[in-house]
Every structure is written in structure tokens, then in C-alpha cells.
Amino acid sequence: MRHKHSDYMHWSKTQSRARFNLATSGVAPFPFRELPIDLKDLEINGDDSYGYAPLQQAIAAHDGVDPDCVVESAGTSMANHLAMAAIIEPGDEVLIEHPAYGPILDTAQYLQANVKRFRRVEENGWAIDPEEVRRCITPKTRLIVITNLHNPTSAFTPVSVLREIGDIARSIGALVLVDEVYLDAVYENTPRTSFHLGPEFVVTSSLTKVYGVSGLRCGWILAQPDLAWKMRRLNDLYGATPVYPGEVLSVAAFQHLDLLRERARWIVKADRKLLRDFLKREQNISAVETNWGTTSFVRLSRDRGRDADVFLERLRLEFDTSAVPGRFFEMPDHIRIGMGVNTEMFAEGLNRIGRALR
Numbered sequence: 035m036r037h038k039h040s041d042y043m044h045w046s047k048t049q050s051r052a053r054f055n056l057a058t059s060g061v062a063p064f065p066f067r068e069l070p071i072d073l074k075d076l077e078i079n080g081d082d083s084y085g086y087a088p089l090q091q092a093i094a095a096h097d098g099v100d101p102d103c104v105v106e107s108a109g110t111s112m113a114n115h116l117a118m119a120a121i122i123e124p125g126d127e128v129l130i131e132h133p134a135y136g137p138i139l140d141t142a143q144y145l146q147a148n149v150k151r152f153r154r155v156e157e158n159g160w161a162i163d164p165e166e167v168r169r170c171i172t173p174k175t176r177l178i179v180i181t182n183l184h185n186p187t188s189a190f191t192p193v194s195v196l197r198e199i200g201d202i203a204r205s206i207g208a209l210v211l212v213d214e215v216y217l218d219a220v221y222e223n224t225p226r227t228s229f230h231l232g233p234e235f236v237v238t239s240s241l242t243k244v245y246g247v248s249g250l251r252c253g254w255i256l257a258q259p260d261l262a263w264k265m266r267r268l269n270d271l272y273g274a275t276p277v278y279p280g281e282v283l284s285v286a287a288f289q290h291l292d293l294l295r296e297r298a299r300w301i302v303k304a305d306r307k308l309l310r311d312f313l314k315r316e317q318n319i320s321a322v323e324t325n326w327g328t329t330s331f332v333r334l335s336r337d338r339g340r341d342a343d344v345f346l347e348r349l350r351l352e353f354d355t356s357a358v359p360g361r362f363f364e365m366p367d368h369i370r371i372g373m374g375v376n377t378e379m380f381a382e383g384l385n386r387i388g389r390a391l392r
């Protein structure tokens with residue numbers, strides 16, 4: 035039977051909520067009333083058949099690319115789906131990082147790819163080891179898939195490593211899909227998109243995680259023009275045309291991107307400091323320290339880790355606090371904690387995790 039669902043998305047939509055919700059991955063919602071926009075500019079219908087030109091241009095300017103390389107999509111979710119569906123055929127080998135964001139795996143499986151994995155290891159700070167990637171490719175590998183920043187760990191992959199991955203892909207005629215939905219959470223010296231590293235790079239992203247406007251579903255793919263066109267044609271089978279008012283509001287969001295980004299930046303920073311102090315204090319948990327990103331992948335000590343699910347269930351029922359079970363990233367002795375929503379809530383959530391651990 036073909037794979038047709040995502041257990042993680044189902045869990046996230048039905049079981050992740052709690053008063054102290056640390057099961058998030060993006061920053062706090064940006065309030066509509068704070069977006070400087072004249073509602074008189076809003077229209078319901080408009081010209082956007084293969085993309086709304088002002089939005090294509092805004093995305094292109096943001097990433098320093100040609101608008102022909104930009105494909106609009108409904109969030110990074112649809113961006114990943116369209117990118118993979120346009121690139122791979124059933125039976126093609128797709129090499130995906132481990133641990134991985136579940137829906138990426140689910141989509142590859144749904145598309146009937148032959149999914150292979152390469153490992154990122156905690157002892158190495160969850161970094162991508164190009165030698166490990168080299169070991170795992172075969173002449174049949176069509177696509178290598180990574181996230182940067184990495185979900186769930188927020189590990190950052192520098193340009194030198196990305197270049198090596200690009201070289202490996204080129205040597206076998208494969209492409210590299212880089213999901214960069216968290217990349218702009220590198221608030222200082224924000225790296226350029228890896229799309230600039232060569233024609234083997236395909237990039238997905240959106241305004242959902244770092245900018246607090248997930249409801250706009252403003253996502254995109256960067257691909258070479260012929261592949262981009264293939265994706266637009268493929269999208270005719272899915273969303274057909276985008277939501278026009280969403281596109282107009284997304285252009286307004288791009289016009290005030292710094293405002294959106296700065297608002298959450300200080301919350302993420304304060305939360306990261308609290309998390310660092312918490313991890314220093316607590317004996318039963320540990321995590322690789324990261325400088326950027328909205329998530330941390332926390333390992334429970336051996337005796338707690340054996341039943342992270344039981345721990346999280348008790349955390350939710352008795353302490354009204356949630357975090358994401360590591361099993362959704364195929365690492366059941368870990369939990370993922372999200373930063374950047376509300377520092378008071380975050381502090382109390384950590385406090386409750388501490389109490390539940392004792």
C-alpha cells in the first residue's frame with residue numbers, strides 16, 4: 035500500500051497543544067494590525083496564473099535570484115512536495131539526512147522513491163559529514179535532501195560543506211534539495227541561499243517559521259528555469275492557482291520583512307539563554323548547543339529516554355506542557371523543544387519539564 039499520510043502532522047494538529055506549548059517550531063504569530071498595509075489595496079481576484087509578479091519579484095529580490103527561478107508554493111510543505119515530485123520518478127534513489135523532518139520522508143515515500151539515509155550524529159554536533167554522504171550515494175541517487183538549519187537540531191551547515199555536497203551530487207548527476215525554512219533565523223551574517231552554489235541546488239523556503247506569518251502560506255522553490263517551469267505545470271494538478279489576497283499580503287510582508295523578523299529575534303534570544311541555563315542545571319537531559327534556530331533537540335538520560343513518550347504524556351497531562359516526541363525524528367530518546375513564541379511561557383514550560391524529570 036502506498037504511503038499516504040504524515041504521522042507527525044497528525045500529531046501536531048491533534049495532540050501538540052498545551053498551556054505551556056514547547057512543541058512549536060516557528061516564532062510567535064505576527065499580529066495583522068502591526069503590518070503597515072492599507073486594506074484598500076487588498077483585492078480578492080487578480081492576475082496570478084503562474085505566480086503573482088510582484089510576489090515573484092519580492093522573493094527573487096530577497097534571495098538575489100532571477101524571478102524565472104522562483105516558484106510560488108503553499109508553504110515549504112508544498113514547496114518540498116513540488117520539488118521532489120518534479121525531480122524524482124518512482125524507484126529513484128533519494129538520500130535523506132537522519133534525523134529528518136518527518137513530512138520530507140513521508141513525501142518521498144508517497145512519491146515511491148527508494149529512500150536511503152545518511153546519518154548526522156550528535157557526537158559531531160549533528161553536522162553533515164560529506165564523507166558519510168559520499169559513502170551513501172550510488173549511481174542511482176537522484177536527489178540528496180537536507181535541511182539548513184537542521185530540523186530538529188538547528189545545526190547550521192556552512193557553505194564549505196554545502197559545496198562538497200554539491201560536488202558529490204554533480205559527480206553522479208544528482209541534485210541537492212536544501213530546505214532553508216529556518217535559515218533566516220541566523221540573525222547575524224545571515225548566509226545567502228545555497229541556490230547560488232550551483233545548478234545542482236534546489237531550495238525551498240517560506241515566511242512561516244522565522245517571520246510569524248504562517249497563515250499566509252507564502253512559500254517558494256528556487257530552481258533552474260526549466261525545472262521551475264516543470265514545477266509550475268505540476269502545481270496545476272494540486273493548488274492550480276494561489277490565494278490572491280494571500281499573495282497581496284505576502285508582498286506587504288516582504289516590504290516589512292525586517293520588522294517581522296526583528297520582533298521575534300529577541301524572544302528567540304531570551305529563550306535560548308533560558309534553555310542554556312536550564313540544560314546546565316539539569317542532570318537528566320543534554321543537548322548540542324546552537325547559536326541560532328528556533329528548535330533544540332534534547333536527549334533524555336538513559337533511564338528517562340527509554341520512555342520519552344510516557345514522559346511527554348505525563349508532562350502534558352500533569353503539567354500542561356508539551357514538546358515534540360523524538361520518535362517523529364526516528365530518535366525516541368530525544369524531545370524537541372521550540373523557542374521564540376513567548377519567553378514567560380517558555381520559562382514556565384522549562385520549569386515544568388524540570389519538575390516532571392525529578
Ligand SMILES: Cc1ncc(COP(=O)(O)O)c(C=O)c1O
Nearest residue numbers: 059109110111135181185240242
Ligand atoms: C524543515 C521543515 N520544512 C518544512 C516545514 C513546513 O513549513 P511550512 O509551514 O512553510 O509549510 C517545516 C515545518 O515545521 C519544517 O520544519
